[in-house]
Amino acid sequence: MAALSNELQIAVEHHQAGRLAEADSLYRRVLEIEPNNADALHLRGVLAYQQARNEDAVGSIEKAIRAGGPHPAVLNDLGKAYFALKQYREAKRCFARALSLDPDHAEALGNFGAVLALTGELREARSRLRRAVALQPRYPNAWFNLGAVLRRLHEPEEAEQSCRRALALDPRMADAHLELGNVLADLGKPEQAEGCYRKAIELDSTLAPAHARLAEMLKMTLRLEEAEASYRAALALQPSAATFQALGGVLYELDRPLEAREAFRRALEVDPELVEARWSLAVLRVIELDDAGRTEDAAAELERLSAWLDSHRIDDPSRAVGAMYPFDLAYRERNHRPLLERYGGLCAGLMERWRKKERLRPARPAGTQPIRVGVVSSHVHEHSVWNAIVKGWVEHMDRGRFELSLFHLGIRQDAETDYARSRAAHFEAGARPLRRWVDAISERRPDVLIYPEIGMDLTSARLACLRLAPLQLAAWGHPLTTGLPTVDAYLSAELFEPPGAGEHYRERLIALPNLGCCYEPYRVEALDLDPAEPGIEPGAPLLLCPGAPFKYAPGHDDV
Incomplete structure (x- = not known):
């Protein structure tokens, strides 16, 4: 031994x-x-x-x-x-x-x-x-x-x-x-x-x-091209449905809709029940049909999506909402209310299913003075939504009449975020699940909730589908009706809206004076530019288009 x-x-x-x-x-x-x-x-x-x-x-x-x-x-x-x-x-x-x-x-x-x-x-x-x-x-x-x-x-x-x-x-x-x-x-x-x-x-x-x-x-x-490369590197190692879905979103933002569609399809091959991919494919098709003026076919696509959602058990109904938003419709000059009402109804219906599953209690406003106002945004930082809309509210809201709570859904923070925090009676920020955001907002018992940019962020789109305050407003961070039955009024501006514009909104349109906001211009120094240096013919007329290229509809290319 x-x-x-x-x-x-x-x-x-x-x-x-x-x-x-x-x-x-x-x-x-x-x-x-x-x-x-x-x-x-x-x-x-x-x-x-x-x-x-x-x-x-x-x-x-x-x-x-x-x-x-x-x-x-x-x-x-x-x-x-x-x-x-x-x-x-x-x-x-x-x-x-x-x-x-x-x-x-x-x-x-x-x-x-x-x-x-x-x-x-x-x-x-x-x-x-x-x-x-x-x-x-x-x-x-x-x-x-x-x-x-x-x-x-x-x-x-x-x-x-x-x-x-x-x-x-x-x-x-x-x-x-x-x-x-x-x-x-x-x-x-x-x-x-x-x-x-x-x-x-x-x-x-x-x-x-x-x-x-x-x-x-x-x-x-x-940095979308770099993001695409990183998503593809992840997929080469582990072809997950969620990563194909995320890649599709980046490809769409890169204005490559055909490749985006293929990525969403690959996501469904990996997981046929991935509701985000099913939703994204349908909304992508809706945008294409609407671009072609085929509004009835676009509406029919939403009906098919609705039928699929009704016939399938979805563990988390909130996941689809905002997975892809028909953002481009804002830059196509027609009345999109009928289509977006149907889209908004689908969103609200899914979030109602989520609300029941989570056993959320009805909103309980404080009903006291001062009036409790909550602003829900993913852009409480250096961004056009903050600079043009929200910062003016934060600076000039009458603290004697209103108690302001800010809910910063995004993860980016900078000096503007710090300023917002210093001005609000209550400030919340940071990544958290949807339910925790609902609880954070509900704990403040707001009388009014304002969503400045519904359509530009997943979480704000989902929250806006819920009734978390007696009065819920949207603003023109995204200049189009939300189509949501849970949004009561839309804050726009007299100088933005033509006669009869109210017909384009599911919400009650409130056109505030002038541009409807208090805006502080950028402090920049002008530079002397020699047109010949970038190869511009001296004396030639210059047309400046400061918006993103996709915001200019092809119908105006002859301009």
């Missing part, structure tokens, strides 16, 4: 040195002589786990437990193999049993926390992971998993600290750089988030989520 013990010790030395083939050969030799040697069975199972032979690992470690009884370390290793096989119930059973034998087993606590997070038991996961890092502060995986859980529990500041602790212990942990990027994006720090995603890719170029999240940051900062 001494010789057998010596052979097992040599096998362990090979194993620890990374000579796995030699170690496995010796473990097998030990087991040929003593088939129920618990140590050899356990360690051979660990070796199989390290080689991603997880079914073999489970079989060998379970034999070890039958031969030698349950020990915390052995149960922990068995749980890891079940975890790798995605058999989460069995993994939890193993970790729980290990902890019943040794409540202070830090690795089992960390692994239990990780599997609890995957099964959605976030608060229990947080408790286990906090205990793990308290017992073993130099445990990078536990710090990383704790950061990921805290982010999902909407505790971004502590999540950031946890991710940074993980990276201080293991700077080459690509997943931790990715998760830190996600946290920083939630905290409104897109530039820092971008740096984290790039570092994650540098460390592990096969990490598809890092490419996809980098693409989101690039899209947000309007």
Whole structure:
């Protein structure tokens, strides 16, 4: 038996040195002589786990437990193999049993926390992971998993600290750089988030989520060609429906609708029930038909979409709303009210299904003085919506008559965001799920909600479909009727609207004097320009078109 013990010790030395083939050969030799040697069975199972032979690992470690009884370390290793096989119930059973034998087993606590997070038991996961890092502060995986859980529990500041602790212990942990990027994006720090995603890719170029999240940051900062490249890199590694859907959105913004359509179709090939892709394909077709003047066919396309939605069970009805918005219709000079009323009805219907599923209570306005006004926008930062519309309200709203709450849905923040925060009675910002935004707005009990730019942001479109205040208004950040039955009036301007313009709006049109806003011009210095330098013929008339090219309808190309 001494010789057998010596052979097992040599096998362990090979194993620890990374000579796995030699170690496995010796473990097998030990087991040929003593088939129920618990140590050899356990360690051979660990070796199989390290080689991603997880079914073999489970079989060998379970034999070890039958031969030698349950020990915390052995149960922990068995749980890891079940975890790798995605058999989460069995993994939890193993970790729980290990902890019943040794409540202070830090690795089992960390692994239990990780599997609890995957099964959605976030608060229990947080408790286990906090205990793990308290017992073993130099445990990078536990710090990383704790950061990921805290982010999902909407505790971004502590999540950031946890991710940074993980990276201080293991700077080459690509997943931790990715998760830190996600946290920083939630905290409104897109530039820092971008740096984290790039570092994650540098460390592990096969990490598809890092490419996809980098693409989101690039899209947000309007670097659309770079965003396209990053989405395609993610798809080359992991062809997910969500990434095909996101790529389609970028291609549409790049004015490549045929390629966008193909991306949406690819999304449906991967996941035929992806409601966002189904919605986007239909809306893309509606825009094309409307462009061609085929308004009846466009309406029929919406009816087909409605029939599909009615015939399918949708786990999250909110996902479709705003996935693609018929934004371009604002730049086609006709009355779009009938079409957008149908579109708005679809949006509101889906959000009503979501409201019932979430068991939301009806809005409860404060009904006291001063009147509570909420402004919901994704552009409370340097942006045309802020500069032209919202900033004037923030500067000049009578604080004696109105209490102003600002809900900044976007993740970009700058000096203008700080100014807005300083002027509002209540200010909320940062990435959060739809339900948390609903709760944040409802807690303020607004009498009036104003949406300055419905159609330019997913979350604002979804929120506007709900009745969160007795009076809900839209403004001309997107210059077209919302078509929503939940929006009561539309704030426009006398100088924008021709006679009879009210017929173009589902909402009651309120045309404010002049341009309807208080606007502070940009402070810029004029430059002397020599027309000959860019190759312009001296004396030739110049026509300046400062808008984006897609805003000029093809029907006016002869101009």
